[in-house]
Amino acid sequence: MTIYQNLIGGEWIGSDATENINPSDTNEVVGLYADGSAEDTKNAIAAAKAAFPAWSRSGIWERHVILKKAGDEIMARKDELGALLAREEGKTLPEAIGETIRASQIFEFFAGEALRLAGEVIPSVRPNIGVEITRDPLGVIGIITPWNFPIAIPAWKIAPALCYGNTVVFKPAELVPACSWAIVDILHRAGLPKGVLNLVMGKGSVVGQAMLDSPDVSGITFTGSTGTGRRVAAASLEHNRKFQLEMGGKNPMVVLDDADLDVAVEAAANSGFFSTGQRCTASSRLIVTEGIHDKFVAALTAKLETLVVDNALKAGTHIGPVVDEKQLKTDTDYIEIGRQEGAKLAFGGELISRETPGFYLQPTLFTEATNEMRISREEIFGPVVSLIRVKDYEEALATANDTPFGLSSGIATTSLKHATHFKRNAEAGMVMVNLPTAGVDFHVPFGGRKGSSYGPREQGKYAAEFYTTVKTSYTLA
Numbered sequence: 341m342t343i344y345q346n347l348i349g350g351e352w353i354g355s356d357a358t359e360n361i362n363p364s365d366t367n368e369v370v371g372l373y374a375d376g377s378a379e380d381t382k383n384a385i386a387a388a389k390a391a392f393p394a395w396s397r398s399g400i401w402e403r404h405v406i407l408k409k410a411g412d413e414i415m416a417r418k419d420e421l422g423a424l425l426a427r428e429e430g431k432t433l434p435e436a437i438g439e440t441i442r443a444s445q446i447f448e449f450f451a452g453e454a455l456r457l458a459g460e461v462i463p464s465v466r467p468n469i470g471v472e473i474t475r476d477p478l479g480v481i482g483i484i485t486p487w488n489f490p491i492a493i494p495a496w497k498i499a500p501a502l503c504y505g506n507t508v509v510f511k512p513a514e515l516v517p518a519c520s521w522a523i524v525d526i527l528h529r530a531g532l533p534k535g536v537l538n539l540v541m542g543k544g545s546v547v548g549q550a551m552l553d554s555p556d557v558s559g560i561t562f563t564g565s566t567g568t569g570r571r572v573a574a575a576s577l578e579h580n581r582k583f584q585l586e587m588g589g590k591n592p593m594v595v596l597d598d599a600d601l602d603v604a605v606e607a608a609a610n611s612g613f614f615s616t617g618q619r620c621t622a623s624s625r626l627i628v629t630e631g632i633h634d635k636f637v638a639a640l641t642a643k644l645e646t647l648v649v650d651n652a653l654k655a656g657t658h659i660g661p662v663v664d665e666k667q668l669k670t671d672t673d674y675i676e677i678g679r680q681e682g683a684k685l686a687f688g689g690e691l692i693s694r695e696t697p698g699f700y701l702q703p704t705l706f707t708e709a710t711n712e713m714r715i716s717r718e719e720i721f722g723p724v725v726s727l728i729r730v731k732d733y734e735e736a737l738a739t740a741n742d743t744p745f746g747l748s749s750g751i752a753t754t755s756l757k758h759a760t761h762f763k764r765n766a767e768a769g770m771v772m773v774n775l776p777t778a779g780v781d782f783h784v785p786f787g788g789r790k791g792s793s794y795g796p797r798e799q800g801k802y803a804a805e806f807y808t809t810v811k812t813s814y815t816l817a
């Protein structure tokens with residue numbers, strides 16, 4: 341079997357490899373992907389450092405052309421790359437193709453941003469002096485990504501890093517190297533100079549750690565768990581390095597008595613269970629007022645009955661498998677915790693067997709949960725949702741905000757007054773009205789507050805805040 345190698349200083353290298361396994365069919369090896377060492381990571385950082393002076397001064401048209409070419413190739417290959425994504429991560433084929441299209445759109449967006457780079461000219465408070473405010477690239481950016489969006493998250497970090505003139509060392513999650521390898525290959529062939537983008541696949545504890553420990557990495561952008569995020573923060577402070585963290589969520593969706601029941605059920609089913617609940621923006625807490633509670637539970641469980649859990653590549657599958665055995669154990673452990681805490685298992689909770697051996701779990705809904713239970717406070721990252729009954733809007737809002745996280749927050753209501761009040765008062769980076777908490781646009785800011793995120797927002801033009809540093813120049817006329 342071919343070994344997909346690491347790209348270091350423009351050369352494909354690496355002979356040690358790890359198997360990438362399909363969670364929908366654990367007999368299938370998706371491919372063999374290089375297992376990089378700390379030495380490989382140091383070499384990649386050195387290559388990125390050497391490539392930085394020239395790339396940071398490269399013309400904006402060159403950057404535009406390369407990013408545009410990459411976006412076009414990803415779009416042209418959306419079905420093939422989507423199938424690869426579904427095979428390595430387990431989201432359904434339509435979800436995977438949708439994510440691939442989004443990756444392409446992100447490259448298109450930043451291809452445009454490269455042409456829109458600008459600064460400001462401002463008069464000085466002193467006579468005969470001009471002031472210019474410009475943005476410089478940071479230098480070498482370390483990119484560390486999780487397994488749940490194997491192509492979109494790498495795209496939304498690599499595209500702005502390159503657009504603003506940085507060079508990159510990229511370490512994808514060990515579970516999902518295939519899409520990362522594919523987009524690095526596409527960018528390499530699109531004409532990036534040697535060393536501008538380096539790929540080091542391998543273990544977080546080895547490759548990721550070597551990035552954290554390097555004084556030559558000027559910025560680290562990380563998406564993943566809270567625990568690893570804290571390590572990135574501590575190491576970055578030690579090196580006086582800029583860092584950006586996107587971590588977990590325990591996103592609430594409030595359903596008020598006046599909600600359109602169909603809209604509320606669609607939003608809850610989508611954001612709680614699609615992508616197997618493995619989205620940082622998933623609604624894992626449904627907060628429902630008394631008047632609609634019983635109707636909503638009946639309609640949601642009826643909807644869950646119709647959802648097909650099966651092989652991600654099979655037509656008609658709504659929910660693919662859990663990503664791996666470790667995550668499956670986390671999910672089933674929390675289902676047991678929910679039972680012991682006294683929540684009522686209203687739907688699901690069981691493992692399922694399918695034609696192909698995989699990590700299949702029923703969508704699981706706990707009702708009669710409280711916001712104090714561990715299943716309502718800790719991120720599970722699976723298709724397991726707590727439903728909490730509340731008296732009225734005021735209690736719903738207080739419950740929604742009573743969480744260590746603050747990524748996305750939703751409300752289903754036909755009341756303009758409550759929708760407006762909720763948008764103003766939800767303690768979250770993103771607020772959704774009559775929409776799922778998951779599913780966001782690619783051209784606007786993404787990120788959260790409290791324990792969910794740290795540092796500037798990602799995506800859209802706000803991405804410049806992280807990938808550049810502001811310079812103020814004064815000139816005597």
Ligand code: NDP
Pocket residue numbers: 484485486487488489511512513514515542543544545547548549552563564565566567568569571586587588589619620719721747792
């Ligand atoms: P992890 O934190 O385990 O891994 C994220 C990345 O960090 C992986 O590439 C991992 O490598 C790497 N890593 C692990 N250890 C180290 C280390 N010591 N130094 C540097 N890098 C390291 O998270 P998961 O990949 O398991 O993703 C799931 C979690 O991510 C969930 O908790 C979820 O909430 C969160 N998440 C948040 C998102 C957001 O936008 N807020 C989006 C997606 C996920 P390796 O794969 O080799 O372990």
